Amino acid sequence: MPDAIVTLQGVDKDYPLGAVVVRALQGVDLEIDAGEFTVIAGPSGSGKTTLLNLIGCVDVATRGTVTIDGANTHKLSERDLTRLRLHKLGFIFQSFNLVGVLDAFQNIELPLLLQRDLGAAARTERVRGLLEQVGLTAFAHHRPGELSGGQRQRVAIARALVSQPRIVLADEPTANLDSVTGAQILELMQALNRTGTTFLFSTHDPRVVERARRVVRMVDGRIDSDSAMSPAAAVSPAAAVSPAAAVSPAAALATLTPAAADHPAAATSV
Amino acid sequence: MGMLFRMATRNLGVHKIRTSLLGTAIALVTALLALLSGLFTGMQTTMLRTATTLMTGHVNVAGFYKPTSGTVAPVVTKAAALRAFVEKKTPGVKLIVTRGRGWGKVVSDKSSQQAALVGIDIGAEVGFRDVVQVKTGSLEGLREPHSCVIFQSTAKRLEVKVGDTVTLSAPTFRGVNNTVDVKIVAIGGDLGMFSGFNVYVPEATIRELYQLDPLTVGAIQLYVNEPDRAEEIAATLRADIEKAGWRVLPPVSQPFWRKFDTVKREDWTGQKIDVTTWTDEMQFMKWTLATVGTLITIIVGVLLVIISVGMMNALSMAIRERTREIGTLRAIGMQRGGILGLFVLEAALLGLGATIVGVVLAIGTAALVNGIGVGVGEDFQMFVMRETLWLEMDGGTVALSVGVIAAATIVASLGPAWRASRLPPVVAMQSAK
Ligand SMILES: Nc1ncnc2c1ncn2[C@@H]1O[C@H](COP(=O)(O)OP(=O)(O)O)[C@@H](O)[C@H]1O
Ligand SMILES: [Mg+2]
Numbered sequence: 001m002p003d004a005i006v007t008l009q010g011v012d013k014d015y016p017l018g019a020v021v022v023r024a025l026q027g028v029d030l031e032i033d034a035g036e037f038t039v040i041a042g043p044s045g046s047g048k049t050t051l052l053n054l055i056g057c058v059d060v061a062t063r064g065t066v067t068i069d070g071a072n073t074h075k076l077s078e079r080d081l082t083r084l085r086l087h088k089l090g091f092i093f094q095s096f097n098l099v100g101v102l103d104a105f106q107n108i109e110l111p112l113l114l115q116r117d118l119g120a121a122a123r124t125e126r127v128r129g130l131l132e133q134v135g136l137t138a139f140a141h142h143r144p145g146e147l148s149g150g151q152r153q154r155v156a157i158a159r160a161l162v163s164q165p166r167i168v169l170a171d172e173p174t175a176n177l178d179s180v181t182g183a184q185i186l187e188l189m190q191a192l193n194r195t196g197t198t199f200l201f202s203t204h205d206p207r208v209v210e211r212a213r214r215v216v217r218m219v220d221g222r223i224d225s226d227s228a229m230s231p232a233a234a235v236s237p238a239a240a241v242s243p244a245a246a247v248s249p250a251a252a253l254a255t256l257t258p259a260a261a262d263h264p265a266a267a268t269s270v
Numbered sequence: 271m272g273m274l275f276r277m278a279t280r281n282l283g284v285h286k287i288r289t290s291l292l293g294t295a296i297a298l299v300t301a302l303l304a305l306l307s308g309l310f311t312g313m314q315t316t317m318l319r320t321a322t323t324l325m326t327g328h329v330n331v332a333g334f335y336k337p338t339s340g341t342v343a344p345v346v347t348k349a350a351a352l353r354a355f356v357e358k359k360t361p362g363v364k365l366i367v368t369r370g371r372g373w374g375k376v377v378s379d380k381s382s383q384q385a386a387l388v389g390i391d392i393g394a395e396v397g398f399r400d401v402v403q404v405k406t407g408s409l410e411g412l413r414e415p416h417s418c419v420i421f422q423s424t425a426k427r428l429e430v431k432v433g434d435t436v437t438l439s440a441p442t443f444r445g446v447n448n449t450v451d452v453k454i455v456a457i458g459g460d461l462g463m464f465s466g467f468n469v470y471v472p473e474a475t476i477r478e479l480y481q482l483d484p485l486t487v488g489a490i491q492l493y494v495n496e497p498d499r500a501e502e503i504a505a506t507l508r509a510d511i512e513k514a515g516w517r518v519l520p521p522v523s524q525p526f527w528r529k530f531d532t533v534k535r536e537d538w539t540g541q542k543i544d545v546t547t548w549t550d551e552m553q554f555m556k557w558t559l560a561t562v563g564t565l566i567t568i569i570v571g572v573l574l575v576i577i578s579v580g581m582m583n584a585l586s587m588a589i590r591e592r593t594r595e596i597g598t599l600r601a602i603g604m605q606r607g608g609i610l611g612l613f614v615l616e617a618a619l620l621g622l623g624a625t626i627v628g629v630v631l632a633i634g635t636a637a638l639v640n641g642i643g644v645g646v647g648e649d650f651q652m653f654v655m656r657e658t659l660w661l662e663m664d665g666g667t668v669a670l671s672v673g674v675i676a677a678a679t680i681v682a683s684l685g686p687a688w689r690a691s692r693l694p695p696v697v698a699m700q701s702a703k
Pocket of ligand 1: 015016017022023024042043044045046047048049050051
């Protein structure tokens with residue numbers, strides 16, 4: 001699996017809730033490859049956020065392994081996990097989560113300052129480039145409070161991309177936006193995906209699902225269907241994710257149709 | 271670091287009310303600490319200056335002469351040689367004077383009181399002229415024999431004025447009572463509790479009263495450039511004097527008049543030298559300063575606890591409000607240390623900024639108070655040894671105030687900042703507001 005950025009094997013996540021245990025994820029196997037534009041779909045409470053949190057290394061699985069870019073996250077210290085998030089992951093949050101006291105430019109620059117790899121001139125150039133890509137050059141020195149929701153999410157996208165992460169994770173990135181703005185944000189992410197950024201996001205918005213190249217459907221903490229699954233994988237659960245199918249999104253789509261017959265939900269969404 | 275600084279300053283700026291309330295409290299406590307320390311330093315300086323002028327040198331070379339084993343006189347016989355020796359052996363000495371010391375009765379037409387009788391050479395006593403504020407008359411009168419200078423409280427008690435004559439009466443060291451009439455040539459402003467018990471006469475008058483020969487003095491008083499080093503200087507001098515052949519008493523930290531009884535009971539005759547410091551002679555002063563110092567420490571300690579709690583509260587509040595932001599910073603790759611640093615920096619900036627404001631406030635207040643001369647109540651005068659309040663804002667006091675308060679605010683921030691740094695990054699996903 002040379003291209004796998006994310007690999008989950010037999011992942012469970014339990015939340016102890018008083019006397020009972022909420023089983024938020026159960027036996028999740030998943031593999032995400034470079035260049036994908038994948039949607040985790042499913043109803044509220046199905047475990048999408050939990051899954052993204054595990055992949056984003058902000059939470060740990062109860063059982064199973066989560067491998068990010070070749071590193072088994074269970075074996076990493078808190079410090080190394082933080083470093084991994086800084087260098088390999090980008091985050092886009094439902095509520096944008098910008099630092100209120102910093103302007104757009106400074107918010108985007110933040111991960112670069114944390115990385116300490118680039119000098120001031122290189123940082124400025126990188127941030128300017130991203131501001132341009134997300135169409136906010138004119139708003140560089142506005143603070144989040146002076147920006148609209150869509151503009152804030154653009155800043156957040158630029159912040160997620162500025163460190164050139166291996167994968168960008170977005171938990172319901174359009175949930176707090178009106179539908180027109182949401183569509184614009186999605187278009188932006190798609191365009192960025194075409195230039196090479198890998199995206200993984202969760203949503204329960206069908207219009208978002210329509211645009212995905214690959215859809216992973218969650219129900220009750222399990223993967224109910226995965227549009228990337230090959231027919232072979234479907235008959236042989238041991239190899240739930242086919243490496244062949246995962247090589248490129250196009251290949252995944254091409255091999256999908258027969259398997260999709262068994263999964264009406266997946267079939268309608270592709 | 272630049273980024274943390276920017277975030278910290280702006281967060282302080284965003285919460286204007288909280289920042290200014292806490293900042294004001296910190297500034298006021300700093301100002302109070304600085305002013306109290308200034309008062310303390312002022313007291314210390316004034317006490318040292320006044321007491322060392324009126325009562326003692328920084329270092330005293332004195333002693334006891336026992337004509338028989340049962341009698342004792344607090345004098346140094348054949349003092350000229352000793353004085354020359356001391357002068358040679360003590361570097362960094364500003365001034366050396368000899369004084370006569372006694373204890374007797376001062377009798378006026380109307381009244382009488384006990385007093386310490388101090389014989390001085392007014393021509394040599396530079397410090398004495400500086401310290402004593404003459405209300406009426408002139409210190410120059412002390413150049414004449416049979417003259418005396420008293421302080422206002424004594425003048426009031428004896429109901430006398432400049433030009434009047436009083437009688438000094440004391441038992442000589444041979445045991446017979448002797449009297450000398452002296453004319454009051456000047457009355458000085460009161461200088462704390464000591465002035466009321468002191469009467470100054472020419473050295474020759476003390477000799478006459480006690481029937482001493484001209485080579486006998488009460489004490490050789492040394493004023494040095496570094497009074498703080500008095501103990502050290504005294505120890506060296508004591509050893510030198512002993513080595514040179516004088517008999518020397520072991521050091522005992524007591525004023526000379528409290529040693530009388532002990533020395534009287536000792537079984538020796540002749541001359542012994544006693545080297546003491548101003549702290550030995552001024553036990554009362556030490557005690558007063560220690561008490562005032564303790565009081566200040568308690569007051570400031572209580573206030574420190576209050577502002578520390580305030581700081582902890584403010585930070586805890588900030589952390590509660592900014593939980594999602596903390597999670598976000600952690601999620602996008604800031605280490606725990608960064609979060610810790612962010613909050614400690616916020617506290618430190620507020621603490622340092624406020625303490626500097628406080629110190630500036632204190633310096634201004636002190637300049638004002640010192641300038642207009644705020645009167646001190648009579649009871650308090652005894653302690654501060656001045657008629658007006660004196661706040662001494664030296665570099666040490668200022669640095670100490672800023673240091674202590676700023677350090678306290680930083681220490682107070684450590685707990686909340688630590689808790690913030692331990693928040694799991696997943697709190698970033700908490701729903702907004
Ligand atoms: N911190 C938590 N403590 C307890 N239960 C939780 C916690 N987070 C999520 N859950 C539960 O786990 C399940 C999956 O939640 P989540 O991943 O947030 O779903 P989704 O994002 O798809 O809405 C839900 O039943 C939810 O109530
Ligand atoms: Mg969710």
